Amino acid sequence: MTTELFDLEVSVNGETIQKQIPTHLMLVDFLRDVLDLTGTKEVCGEGECGACTVFLDGLTVDSCLIFAVETHGSQIATIEGIADDETISRLQQAFIDHHSVQCGYCIPGMILSGEHILKENPYPSQSEVISAFAGNICRCTGYHKILDAVEYAHREDHS
Amino acid sequence: MKYYCPATNSELLDLTTHLQGDEYSILAGGTDIVPRIKMGKPLPQHVIDIKKLIDLDGVQISGTEVSIGALTSVEDIRNNEILKRHLASLTQAAEQFAGVQIRHRATIGGNICNASPAGDLLPGLYAADAEVSILSKDGIRRQSIREFILAPEKTTLKPGELLYNIHLPITGRNSMFYKLGLRQSMAISVVNLAISWESSSTGAIHFSLTSGSVAPTVVYLKHFADAVNSSPRDLDTFLPLIDKDISPITDIRATSDYRRQVLKNIVRHELKTILEAPVV
Numbered sequence: 001m002t003t004e005l006f007d008l009e010v011s012v013n014g015e016t017i018q019k020q021i022p023t024h025l026m027l028v029d030f031l032r033d034v035l036d037l038t039g040t041k042e043v044c045g046e047g048e049c050g051a052c053t054v055f056l057d058g059l060t061v062d063s064c065l066i067f068a069v070e071t072h073g074s075q076i077a078t079i080e081g082i083a084d085d086e087t088i089s090r091l092q093q094a095f096i097d098h099h100s101v102q103c104g105y106c107i108p109g110m111i112l113s114g115e116h117i118l119k120e121n122p123y124p125s126q127s128e129v130i131s132a133f134a135g136n137i138c139r140c141t142g143y144h145k146i147l148d149a150v151e152y153a154h155r156e157d158h159s
Numbered sequence: 160m161k162y163y164c165p166a167t168n169s170e171l172l173d174l175t176t177h178l179q180g181d182e183y184s185i186l187a188g189g190t191d192i193v194p195r196i197k198m199g200k201p202l203p204q205h206v207i208d209i210k211k212l213i214d215l216d217g218v219q220i221s222g223t224e225v226s227i228g229a230l231t232s233v234e235d236i237r238n239n240e241i242l243k244r245h246l247a248s249l250t251q252a253a254e255q256f257a258g259v260q261i262r263h264r265a266t267i268g269g270n271i272c273n274a275s276p277a278g279d280l281l282p283g284l285y286a287a288d289a290e291v292s293i294l295s296k297d298g299i300r301r302q303s304i305r306e307f308i309l310a311p312e313k314t315t316l317k318p319g320e321l322l323y324n325i326h327l328p329i330t331g332r333n334s335m336f337y338k339l340g341l342r343q344s345m346a347i348s349v350v351n352l353a354i355s356w357e358s359s360s361t362g363a364i365h366f367s368l369t370s371g372s373v374a375p376t377v378v379y380l381k382h383f384a385d386a387v388n389s390s391p392r393d394l395d396t397f398l399p400l401i402d403k404d405i406s407p408i409t410d411i412r413a414t415s416d417y418r419r420q421v422l423k424n425i426v427r428h429e430l431k432t433i434l435e436a437p438v439v
Contacts, residue, residue: 004160004161004162006162023160023161023162023206024160024202026193045197046194046197046198047190047193047194047257047260047261048345050258050260053260059234059263060259060260060263061260061263061264062260062261062264065189065190065193065194065264066189066193066264067162067186067189067193067206069162069164069208070186070189070208070210072164113259116259132259133258134257134258134259134343134344134345135257135258135259135260135261135344135345136258
């Protein structure tokens with residue numbers, strides 16, 4: 001089959017990107033292999049595990065289920081866009097303070113899902129956090145510390 | 160894979176007419192089609208992304224019905240106040256639907272056109288006697304959802320047609336949804352159930368029950384509902400009638416016998432809860 005190409009223009013972490021890409025390229029592969037933003041991970045590749053979670057126009061999505069061409073004209077934020085050069089986000093600091101990271105592979109997706117719920121509700125209850133993380137799997141099974149970090153991100157001082 | 164992203168309905172219809180004879184796939188949220196491609200289904204020759212057709216997105220009341228644009232996301236359905244009031248069975252199903260990343264992308268139109276026996280938005284739509292409108296070059300045709308869905312992955316949608324809107328009559332009936340999955344989230348239903356009913360001065364009456372994952376399409380538990388509506392107090396004795404309307408299969412999630420038994424258990428429990436609720 002001939003590879004069809006597409007001229008994609010998309011904003012990633014605030015930077016406008018123009019690239020010619022194959023139409024069948026998945027968003028996660030575009031981010032990792034074309035833009036070298038390897039913070040976003042792919043594990044299951046079928047939308048079950050949430051390791052590839054990114055923000056697309058402000059909403060969390062699984063980047064393994066989206067063709068990069070679908071994001072033409074959109075704004076994407078990845079884990080690399082959560083912190084700037086000097087400071088990390090409140091939630092990232094809470095992950096450190098709560099020792100939420102074991103192998104770390106699921107963590108970029110966890111951080112983005114956490115940032116999403118905190119944007120809607122800075123003081124989520126434990127059950128709200130649990131249901132917001134239904135689409136994120138940690139195979140180290142370190143869930144308690146991850147969920148605690150999200151629940152307490154704004155309840156504690158993480159300076 | 161040739162990718163198209165029409166900006167207007169007429170652009171879309173021109174495109175589907177132009178492509179007639181060629182194989183094309185309509186792409187909305189992609190949460191069903193992409194996993195299938197990854198599991199070995201060949202890439203479609205042409206993909207038409209309909210997400211830019213903004214008039215297909217959103218919920219509104221028009222006259223005596225609620226209309227839902229086919230591109231309305233499951234997350235928006237979950238949070239929609241109009242639907243919470245008029246069709247709780249649909250918002251409750253959306254509440255338990257996958258995880259938030261999938262709900263942000265998955266659309267109600269996709270869930271209908273995918274026509275899965277386990278599609279969680281479907282029992283509520285059947286229970287509400289929903290209709291769908293379908294756009295083509297010839298205009299718009301309307302069909303009840305129970306006639307639109309023919310079999311797993313089969314609908315009456317023809318090439319050149321697009322599922323456009325979903326219409327729910329405003330009836331004042333109450334409804335609820337129950338899902339049995341192997342885990343609480345991210346699970347495909349082993350069985351699911353929607354019940355709708357009317358509130359009267361004596362309590363709940365006129366039940367309608369629909370169930371998914373127990374037959375090739377969502378089914379009405381008609382024999383049981385007719386019996387229970389004539390004599391609600393005897394519902395336990397009518398439970399075997401449920402077998403007349405279902406034909407469950409054994410698959411990786413459960414056996415046929417289990418589905419038959421567990422559906423009866425759920426129906427009994429949920430109906431008793433509704434019948435015993437205090438009259439407001």
